[in-house]
Amino acid sequence: MKVAIRRVGNWFLWGLGAVVVLFGLYLSIFFFPYPLFPHHAECAGFSVYSDREISEDFRVVLEDARFRVEEMELYRGAKDLRIFVCQSQRLFVFFIKLAGKRHVGQALVISVAGNAFFSETVIESVGQRNGGRPVHSRLEGSWSAAIAHEAAHDLVFSEVGYGKARRIPVWKSEGYSDYSANLASAGADPDYDFRSRIGLLLDDDSWQSTMGFIDRRHFRWHVLVEFLCSVKGLTFADLMDEGVTEEIARSQMMAWYSAPLIDDDGNLTVGLKSPGRGDGKSEIRNSKSEIQIFQ
Ligand SMILES: [Zn+2]
Numbered sequence: 594m595k596v597a598i599r600r601v602g603n604w605f606l607w608g609l610g611a612v613v614v615l616f617g618l619y620l621s622i623f624f625f626p627y628p629l630f631p632h633h634a635e636c637a638g639f640s641v642y643s644d645r646e647i648s649e650d651f652r653v654v655l656e657d658a659r660f661r662v663e664e665m666e667l668y669r670g671a672k673d674l675r676i677f678v679c680q681s682q683r684l685f686v687f688f689i690k691l692a693g694k695r696h697v698g699q700a701l702v703i704s705v706a707g708n709a710f711f712s713e714t715v716i717e718s719v720g721q722r723n724g725g726r727p728v729h730s731r732l733e734g735s736w737s738a739a740i741a742h743e744a745a746h747d748l749v750f751s752e753v754g755y756g757k758a759r760r761i762p763v764w765k766s767e768g769y770s771d772y773s774a775n776l777a778s779a780g781a782d783p784d785y786d787f788r789s790r791i792g793l794l795l796d797d798d799s800w801q802s803t804m805g806f807i808d809r810r811h812f813r814w815h816v817l818v819e820f821l822c823s824v825k826g827l828t829f830a831d832l833m834d835e836g837v838t839e840e841i842a843r844s845q846m847m848a849w850y851s852a853p854l855i856d857d858d859g860n861l862t863v864g865l866k867s868p869g870r871g872d873g874k875s876e877i878r879n880s881k882s883e884i885q886i887f888q
Contacts, residue, residue, distance in 0.1 A: 623706045626710075640673075640676065642675065644684055651678075661777045664777035682715075699716050739774075764813075791820075
């Protein structure tokens with residue numbers, strides 16, 4: 594009897610050991626994927642790994658991504674994500690499947706490992722399908738916007754912790770990452786006009802062509818968060834308030850959009866040529882009473 598118990602105990606320990614080893618191997622693919630990415634470059638403060646040669650042009654992308662990341666509200670000089678470029682779509686799909694994701698998007702960020710995996714195929718096909726529009730959005734198929742978008746997700750994870758970050762409603766999470774990723778580039782564009790972005794969002798014809806945009810939803814989230822942060826002056830912490838819902842944000846934005854630009858005294862009341870933080874709205878941003886209009 595004792596021998597039988599000991600034997601069962603041994604089998605159990607072997608089984609447990611095997612599970613631990615397999616789980617360790619599983620994690621190590623996300624933490625140490627380096628053997629699958631033999632090409633390496635350090636540029637603009639980013640560590641980049643690729644399954645094929647890294648072109649010189651990619652340095653310009655990284656400089657642009659750096660410019661975007663440093664403009665983010667949550668950026669405090671912390672260590673950046675390591676960038677893993679999958680030029681092979683098969684390799685990218687391997688990571689997506691392994692992570693248990695069903696949707697094959699532009700990228701996959703494993704925040705706890707500090708690694709982000711990008712699909713060259715998806716990013717470039719999004720750009721081709723949308724004809725590079727709208728600019729300063731995730732729909733234009735920009736590598737630097739894609740990198741900055743994942744960096745923004747990572748900064749949110751660091752700010753609030755993994756558990757809380759998972760509970761952020763998707764419109765805020767995706768909208769905030771898109772807004773943050775494109776804040777610097779839109780701010781540097783003299784032709785940028787936030788009102789016309791709302792106009793584009795509302796224009797059904799722009800979204801119905803077979804060669805049109807593929808994801809109006811993401812653009813809506815981006816525009817809503819941009820309205821809340823750049824026009825209303827909300828900080829990230831304000832935005833995370835549960836009282837700030839998508840429905841209320843939408844009705845506030847539509848009221849702002851349809852309001853006359855000139856008041857009775859001939860002054861410009863609303864209107865925003867370019868987005869930006871620190872634009873003199875801190876008294877609004879930090880005021881609880883202002884946030885309550887969303888509740
Ligand atoms: Zn995202």
